[in-house]
Amino acid sequence: MLQQIIQTLPQVLVDGLTLGFIYAVVAIGYTMVYGILELINFAHGDIFMTGSFVGAGMLFFLLSIGFMSSVPSLILFIIIILVAAIVTGVLGVGIERVAYRPLRRKNAPKLIALITSIGISFILEDAVRFIAELKTGNYILTAPPMFQHRFVLNVHSVFPFFNNATFQSSFLVVSIVTIIMLISLDIFVNRTKWGMAMRAVAQDRETASLMSINVNRVISVTFFIGSALGGATGVLFLIQYGTIDPYIGFILGIKAFTAAVLGGIGNIRGAMFGGILLGVLEMFAAANLSIITNNAMDSGYKDVFAFIILILVLIFKPEGLFGKAAVEKV
């Protein structure tokens, strides 16, 4: 049994990293918004989903005008991901303006803000569904293949107890793009004026506003960046997995949120780490559950593991792996 598990480990790792990168970037969107507003933005998973549909739409459009044949697919990909990021970024800012800001102004209870975000999430899912269905007749889209070249990672010849792992070139694209996004975000938050303002607002909104920081602008910027990253990740998801539907954002969103919690909510580097960890764990569970439990459980349970991790962390270590416990002031 153990041997079987070890053999597949390289493949699990490759698949887990792919998924983990995607979780990591989406998790950052949750963590940034939560850090600043203490709100679980339920709509964030759907912004990710919207990004993937915008990407698919762009792809189909560019295909239909014959753009694809004349340009290398990498350029095409960069155009698509940028457009998707900008569209979803603007969408995120819009949602914040229309739905969350009025609540903040009214000092509404947190419960209400949360419920609003659930509502927004539903609206997005259906809006995307009927646009997709209107345009294509079907809300499940399959993108034309991109970056399909297969590589074989020849681990077996070096470590005979491992099997070889294979991956597509899309894996490289996903990894490189996410690493670029993660590093630039880290620099942005830690090294720039806006990043500093963001951290200040997250720590203490009132004091920040006294220090002449325009809190609403900072919140808008946060939503823009978080949503743009989420949308761009949607495009990555599209090229990696090929098939999308309007409901992919829900489960993926919860898992990404789990990743954010795992890394300590509000902690951007923690979210990156949490995402990657969760991706690998999930792929490990999917590959090995039936082996470990002797067929009693199969990969149908893999989502359960993400939820169990979420619940365990929230109950026993709500500050996450890298956070500090907070004391409630009485």
Add this chain to the structure above:
Amino acid sequence: MIKTWFEKFADNTTGQIIFFAAYVVLTTLGLFLLSDSVTAFLILLLSLLILYYLKLNIKIKWALGLLIIAVLVPFAASQGSSYQSFMDVGTLVLIYVAMSLGLNIVVGFAGLLDLGFIAFFAVGAYTYAIFGSTQANHFMPFGHYPLPGDTFWLFIPIGAIIAAIFGILLGIPVLRVKGDYLAIVTLGFGEIIRIVLNNMNKPINITNGPMGIPSIEPPRLFGIAIQNASQFYYIALVIFLFAIYIATRLEHSKLGRAWKAVRDNEIAAQAMGIPLVKTKLAAFAIGASFSGMMGSVFAAKQMYIDASSFTYLESTIVLVMVILGGMGSIPGVILGAAVVIILNNQVLTDISNTLTQLSASGVISVPDALSPAKMQRFIFGILLVVFALYRTKGLIPHKNRVFNVSKLKREAAAEKNKYKDDPEVEGSES
């Protein structure tokens, strides 16, 4: 002029009764004659809302309300071919009202946002489904299944108890987390339960996995099998009344006050001697039990269940009912549930059907993608956002109980009062 007329009307009890009686008679006749008209059905149901706003003795209101839902509605609808479908919607309304009254205890009274509430409904439904079909033969070492339909009645309390146990099991770990985290943890639990139900066909086949459980025994009463919606309507009605009774009794009891205290200020509530965990668990358990009871009814009515009836969307729909009606407001929640179900299962379907017919006959062209019946999420999403932003307290906002001050004053004066130096009641305890 209209305003003064209204004011006069508001004070004129006899006038109100006459008006109301006329309205009920007319609309009952209307439905009776135009038996398939959804509009007539809805206008008759509207009488219940009118009744709520009339200034009558509360007992008379209840009696009239019961008369309408238990006698007039079924009678008036019974003439047409839509009878069973009307009663089906009616049964669903009652099921969901009971469920949203349960969620209202958790969210509205105790202030705990539960996004996995449908799980308790699932637990109740599966409990009867497993034992009321051949499914239990797969794993039960003794007994012969399906149990006869006469045992269904036992499964109503059993469903309630098992759901309550699940509520407590869920509550114990979950209540260590607060606010937003609680919401996401309950969501996680709800999904876990759904996924587990959907996968428990091996190693031991307990739930038959994604295939679902078919041929669930219909309940039997005095040897008669209950199979029609018009019959289930009365089962649901009894449980619905029971749920309203519990919810209203508890709201103004010691426990109800404790829930609201915990909701308004946890720390102060504890300082006043309210045990946090026990109080929250009671909310979870009692709220869940409402769902569990109705779950059994649902399974019996559908005769087939699978895990796809218990998704996050369903949990959210119950939440929409509570928010739409008004958190913490029992009449509001009843209205909210009725509106949502009727909208979802009657109005949207009808509009969709009409549109399809019109499209087919070429009058207009509405793409299938925009069919209102498919727009559930969009519509409920809009409702959630609009109500959260503009009418946080819902359609019928919660009203605090009004105490009779002069009565209290009188009684306080009549008793001895240790808080007062009163020469007349000398010798009061010091």
Add this chain to the structure above:
Amino acid sequence: MNILEIKNLTKKFGGLTATSDISMSVEKNSITAVIGPNGAGKTTFFNMITAVYKPTSGDILLNGKSLVGLKPHQVCHFGITRTFQNIRLFSEQTVLENVLVGMHQRLKSHWVGTLLHLPAITREEEQAKVEAYKILEYVGLEDFVNESAGNLPYGAQRRLEIARAIASQPKILLLDEPAAGMNPKETKSLTDLIHDMRTRLNVTIILIEHDMKLVMEISDYIYVLDHGELIASGKPDDIRNNKRVIEAYLGKEASSLG
């Protein structure tokens, strides 16, 4: 006789010591004040007595029984209730209901009994309402019975906190800055109320307060905290002239000038 004994009570938040090695004894039926500059650890001290925080070390004895390790609601059952510095009313509930919540632990009704409509429970509820009304009369809020607690004016909210606390018939009542934000007239009637509660309700009162006039007027005994440490204790007159206390409040220079 001492009703409450505090022994070497220390609370650390990570590296920060909020209170350090505080000991005091409170006589039954006395009025004791805990004073000190902002951040001296007074509220932390109250929070430890009411089990909101668990002390890092030390002991709290009520009539010889330790309260350390209890849950906040159990402390209430033992007979200690409190008010809060930053008012914590059940703002969505009415004034009378707030007082009824205060009676929570005294009411015996179980919810199953409520559902069964047991006459004993109906009677208990009726009596509770009348008593709650009496308490509201006592603190002067009888005109607000059906008002939402959150809509009351500030001074009335502070009074309601007191009403809610005495509804549980405590042995010890902790008042956290009861006069904060009150005008002199309101403070005067609050002073009278505190005096009256002690004799009428037979309760021991411990209060945190910044209004020195009030403190000096009603306290039997005063403890002074500064930077989490107990720097002085004694009768009002001793405290008034205590050099360390003046230093703590006004700084070293001031005291040497004086």
